[in-house]
Amino acid sequence: MSKPVLSMRNICVDYVTDRGLVRAIDSVSLDVIEGEILGIAGESGSGKTTLAKALLRILPPPAVITGGEAYFEGRDLFSLSEPELRALRWKRISMVFQSAMNALNPVITVGEQIIDTLLAHDAGTPGAARTRARDLLEMVGIHGECIDAYTHQLSGGMRQRVGIALALALEPALVILDEPTTALDVIVEKEILEQIGDLQRRLGFAVLFITHDLARMLQFADRVAVFYAARLAEVAPAEELRRAPRHPYTQMLLSTVPSIRGGKDRQESIPGAPPSLLDPPAGCRFHPRCDRAIDLCRERTPELRELTPGHSAACHLAE
Numbered sequence: 001m002s003k004p005v006l007s008m009r010n011i012c013v014d015y016v017t018d019r020g021l022v023r024a025i026d027s028v029s030l031d032v033i034e035g036e037i038l039g040i041a042g043e044s045g046s047g048k049t050t051l052a053k054a055l056l057r058i059l060p061p062p063a064v065i066t067g068g069e070a071y072f073e074g075r076d077l078f079s080l081s082e083p084e085l086r087a088l089r090w091k092r093i094s095m096v097f098q099s100a101m102n103a104l105n106p107v108i109t110v111g112e113q114i115i116d117t118l119l120a121h122d123a124g125t126p127g128a129a130r131t132r133a134r135d136l137l138e139m140v141g142i143h144g145e146c147i148d149a150y151t152h153q154l155s156g157g158m159r160q161r162v163g164i165a166l167a168l169a170l171e172p173a174l175v176i177l178d179e180p181t182t183a184l185d186v187i188v189e190k191e192i193l194e195q196i197g198d199l200q201r202r203l204g205f206a207v208l209f210i211t212h213d214l215a216r217m218l219q220f221a222d223r224v225a226v227f228y229a230a231r232l233a234e235v236a237p238a239e240e241l242r243r244a245p246r247h248p249y250t251q252m253l254l255s256t257v258p259s260i261r262g263g264k265d266r267q268e269s270i271p272g273a274p275p276s277l278l279d280p281p282a283g284c285r286f287h288p289r290c291d292r293a294i295d296l297c298r299e300r301t302p303e304l305r306e307l308t309p310g311h312s313a314a315c316h317l318a319e
């Protein structure tokens with residue numbers, strides 16, 4: 001059986017506000033297995049991006065990691081020194097951000113950005129780094145001639161591909177994709193995700209794929225973790241989650257996904273809104289929106305429990 005490349009245990013992240021601490025990640029435990037695509041799904045504000053940034057320790061203040069451990073290749077990311085972390089970022093764990101335009105440097109060419117990354121990690125001579133930069137661009141479907149282009153000369157899809165080339169430059173073991181195709185049209189989005197899938201199968205890296213788009217996630221990921229209001233609601237293999245979701249929130253999320261074979265009826269949306277993390281409801285945080293809630297749900301927080309091998313849900317009634 002494959003082993004985890006990343007093990008998260010009871011991770012907590014808080015935002016320090018005038019009104020006290022706001023818990024943005026609440027005791028999250030999750031493994032990413034070598035070579036798998038693990039999807040993280042949930043509505044905006046559920047904690048997906050906060051978790052990714054916590055792992056790389058690039059959370060901007062006022063967010064602070066207040067608990068837990070994250071073991072990557074046997075080392076706790078939260079206890080590494082800044083130089084140790086710098087050596088690890090990009091080389092062993094890399095990230096593709098939501099908007100490549102903001103993540104890339106507009107005043108140097110895309111080639112220079114890839115070459116700088118390679119040389120910063122002692123990956124060969126300048127000449128070899130330039131050759132590798134061209135190869136990387138071609139690997140993600142961009143003509144090698146674009147090595148001397150600036151980001152404003154590229155389309156949104158090409159910029160996002162450059163972000164992916166940068167993320168793969170040092171052959172990391174784990175690539176975090178944070179809504180990598182949000183700003184793109186559906187055709188470019190599909191092309192880019194297929195390309196990432198091909199590269200992932202060829203190069204064998206693991207992927208942590210963050211998106212609010214559950215339909216896209218189910219096509220792309222091997223396993224899916226569903227977040228709700230800073231906590232894990234359900235974790236399961238993608239196919240099983242699509243076929244037999246056990247948490248009412250996942251069931252409602254799936255009911256909002258349009259089916260290509262379905263009728264033209266208006267899609268349902270989930271009634272209500274996610275709770276404010278400043279003052280979340282007691283017990284199960286989903287109870288104000290859940291049509292199956294019982295008294296116990298309002299009183300006691302459901303634990304994430306394994307129901308069948310590899311399939312866990314945090315719901316008192318999931319059995």
Ligand code: SF4
Nearest residue numbers: 284287290297315316
């Ligand atoms: Fe609904 Fe209760 Fe399950 Fe929460 S624990 S999802 S309120 S049934």
